[in-house]
Amino acid sequence: MKTEILNDKSALDLENAGKILREGGIVAFATETVYGLGGNALDSNAIIKIFEAKGRPQDNPLIVHISDPSEADKYVYVNELFNKLAKEFMPGPITVILPKRDVICKEVSCGLDSIGIRVPLYAPARELIAKAGIPVAAPSANISGKPSPTKAQHVIDDMNGKVDAILIGDDCAVGVESTVVKITGEDSLVICRPGAVTLEMLKEVCGNVTVDPAVLAKFEGKPVSPGMKYRHYAPKAAVTVLVGTEEQFFDYLKGKADFGVLCFDEDAKLLEFKNSMSLGSCFDLSEQASKLFDCLREFDKLCDVKEIYARMPEKNGVGLAVFNRLLKAAGFNVIEL
Numbered sequence: 001m002k003t004e005i006l007n008d009k010s011a012l013d014l015e016n017a018g019k020i021l022r023e024g025g026i027v028a029f030a031t032e033t034v035y036g037l038g039g040n041a042l043d044s045n046a047i048i049k050i051f052e053a054k055g056r057p058q059d060n061p062l063i064v065h066i067s068d069p070s071e072a073d074k075y076v077y078v079n080e081l082f083n084k085l086a087k088e089f090m091p092g093p094i095t096v097i098l099p100k101r102d103v104i105c106k107e108v109s110c111g112l113d114s115i116g117i118r119v120p121l122y123a124p125a126r127e128l129i130a131k132a133g134i135p136v137a138a139p140s141a142n143i144s145g146k147p148s149p150t151k152a153q154h155v156i157d158d159m160n161g162k163v164d165a166i167l168i169g170d171d172c173a174v175g176v177e178s179t180v181v182k183i184t185g186e187d188s189l190v191i192c193r194p195g196a197v198t199l200e201m202l203k204e205v206c207g208n209v210t211v212d213p214a215v216l217a218k219f220e221g222k223p224v225s226p227g228m229k230y231r232h233y234a235p236k237a238a239v240t241v242l243v244g245t246e247e248q249f250f251d252y253l254k255g256k257a258d259f260g261v262l263c264f265d266e267d268a269k270l271l272e273f274k275n276s277m278s279l280g281s282c283f284d285l286s287e288q289a290s291k292l293f294d295c296l297r298e299f300d301k302l303c304d305v306k307e308i309y310a311r312m313p314e315k316n317g318v319g320l321a322v323f324n325r326l327l328k329a330a331g332f333n334v335i336e337l
């Protein structure tokens with residue numbers, strides 16, 4: 001397939017990309033979290049194309065993107081808590097799961113009776129959706145299982161030749177996918193996937209916030225969000241998270257070969273290794289989030305890296321999202337030193 005390369009700074013290109021979406025094509029586009037691969041949520045054929053391009057498991061539902069929270073009512077049954085969350089966090093990096101209306105095709109929800117609704121903060125994404133004039137179902141624009149794309153080049157690497165168009169935009173400022181929450185009661189919700197709308201922020205708005213167990217540990221039961229059960233975000237090399245001091249980490253690596261190190265700016269000793277990369281300052285959780293997927297993809301380019309050892313990130317704020325993605329990249333392989 002010939003993929004059209006368009007630019008989201010051009011009004012004409014946005015118009016064209018909107019038309020492609022409206023007419024049943026699939027288009028990759030930037031958001032503030034990660035790049036998405038969009039298709040018309042009212043059109044089964046468009047959604048099937050998305051699953052094919054990504055090689056996505058058939059039971060993992062897609063998020064529906066709209067340009068304004070006031071549109072949500074057309075596609076889901078909204079409630080008071082949704083309105084509160086929307087007022088506080090939309091547009092922004094949050095997805096709220098609610099009971100779906102019939103107009104959204106069953107391929108989007110994979111047969112579930114709910115869908116996730118999201119209003120991206122990144123303005124060109126909202127313009128695209130508004131120009132398309134339809135709700136846009138969009139998973140992350142990576143091949144299933146690979147780290148999510150946070151730069152246009154990542155999308156080109158994964159999707160060129162598989163989609164109708166790639167709308168080139170800015171690097172994704174947040175860098176990890178949206179916080180997914182499921183409303184479970186009048187004043188209660190569960191975090192299915194942590195993101196930049198943090199547990200702490202949600203607690204300010206909602207009385208009863210819990211974190212799905214699948215976020216923090218390998219979960220054998222049925223997670224709230226089907227996507228949480230898959231090994232995700234994985235570079236080619238095996239990833240291990242090491243818990244301990246920089247000194248202990250350094251000692252652990254003695255005598256090993258063909259490894260990469262994922263650490264922080266403060267880890268001077270670790271940064272001396274040949275294949276080491278920093279996620280940024282250990283105190284700057286947002287910086288870590290914005291760099292994580294790019295670092296994981298960079299390791300794929302280093303053929304002498306057979307294993308990656310990562311420092312343990314902080315678990316508060318957006319650090320919880322960094323920790324969750326790293327755990328999943330590591331297939332929950334964590335070693336206490």
Ligand code: TXA
Nearest residue numbers: 033035036061062114115116139140177178225226227
């Ligand atoms: O930031 C984001 O959310 C990005 C950008 C493109 O907006 N999108 C994204 O989509 O990350 P995706 O498909 O990669 O992840 C969607 C997650 C999956 O874990 C899926 O299982 C969960 O949301 N999800 C979607 N609909 C759901 C539903 N009805 N019930 C439970 N979980 C749902």
Ligand code: MG
Nearest residue numbers: 139140148177
């Ligand atoms: Mg994804």
